[in-house]
Amino acid sequence: MGQTFNASAPTQRQSPRRRFSNLLYRRPNLYVSLLLIPPLLWFGAIYLGSLLGLLWQGFYTFDDFSMTVTPDLTLANFGALFNPANFDVIRRTLTMALAVSIASAIVAFPIAYYMARYTTGKTKAFFYIAVMMPMWASYIVKAYAWTLLLAKGGVAQWFVQHLGWGPMLQWLLSVPGIGGSTLSTSHLGRFMVFVYIWLPFMILPIQASLERLPPSLLHASADLGATPRQTFMQVILPLSVPGIAAGSIFTFSLTLGDFIVPQLIGPPGYFIGSMVYAQQGAIGNMPMAAAFTLVPIVLIAVYLAIVKRLGAFDAL
């Protein structure tokens, strides 16, 4: 490589290309602005423009009789979010998002803990890939796999039968609020699928936060006479809270916006995502759909404000 440069820079005479690159080197502001123009144009014009346009549409009026949208500004759409029916949708989605976040944290913690503290070298790399692969594996195929698993006569049923868990499952499915007629049409089934799909997003931040835990703290705790259990409860667990909070940002916001899983698995009843989809599609009420998209944005903003106090942003 060295020869190439010597060969190409022998003379005092400067080519336009050389003068241009010198100019860029001496004027870093110009250089950075030139680099930024294309991405800023794309994101500013296409993305932010669309988002603001969408928000603006939320103020438009939808006529129920003629099924048309007129650009008369109104707050009615945002007010309609608090109708009992719409509020129910929001509550249902929010409950699911919170339940999924809590359950993911419980399932993810031992995996992350084992990864961070008891694996090294090859095993650690293996665990890392083994968590990354399901995370990146096709979302729609994972959802499809669960419709296969939970279907009548499918894998889940086979396992339940052979393990003799039939009565227990029947009892679980009869509990109002989580149950349903079968696993694939119950809240429980939908909840399991959500936990499965977003679990890796919880494991990795917890693992990262446990990885950063200084060993000296654990030694100090042991030296001062704490039992392993006490060390875990009073040192490790509190210090992993930022990781759990960071992971829950993903599980919470991903569940909140989802409309494919609720459509495929679980009882009928809208989620925020399916509501937005139905409003703009079948009903053609773009203003109401736009107003509805504000709900996850506000909920996520509130959630972020809460987990920020738990140190989630330092663990991202």
Add this chain to the structure above:
Amino acid sequence: MHSEKASWGLKIAAWGGLVFLHFPILIIFVYAFNTEDAAFSFPPKGFTLKWISVAFARPDVLESIKLSLQIACVATLIALVLGTLASAALYRRDFFGKDGISLMLILPIALPGIITGLALLSAFKTLGIEPGMFTIIVGHATFCVVIVYNNVIARLRRTSHSLIEASMDLGADGWQTFRYIIMPNLGSALLAGGMLAFALSFDEIIVTTFTAGHERTLPIWLLNQLSRPRDVPVTNVVAMLVMMVTLLPILGAYYLTRGGESVAGSGGK
């Protein structure tokens, strides 16, 4: 660091968790070779390769594969250009609005897909653009940029700036420095970012359902099959194909960026 061993309970929970994560993926591979043609009964009745040839003889499947490949390629190219430019601009210098710009890049995958999808759809409608392949590409490129950006900026941060200064001191101009110093350093990060962006685009469904119009990408084809379970075996084969297209890039990206920081960057999807 600790001499004590993991308890049995912890081991079972950890390895059991891995099994839980991989079992549904494995099931997809098992059912693609199942001889049965209507039900999902378990255990599978027998092994056959027949459905693979059946699936690849279906014009609607081939059409969707072709469309998804085209979209993923173009979206990845756009993401590579925009993501590299943005990371080159943001990695060293501090300036006003820098945090705002990086937030804006992350926003399309941080906000739920329904918002991005609906926002783009309403913008296209307002502008009178008919939804189709072009609008799908615009949507995909928008959320793929951050994947490339994360990979490239991580690499740039690990590449010493003195390399670039040395190159300029030795008489290379900007293009030569880019070609002989920066590109070889970025190469594998670009490839890794590009592969991940490709996988993300190939699999994306939420934004796509809004921007697709009448076009059917492979994930949309799959979703349509699910609500009308007519030909299960063909669906199973396509599911396996989509799964492989998304799994191979993550393995490739891991090996390309091994020894560095995180592979996928921020992890949102």
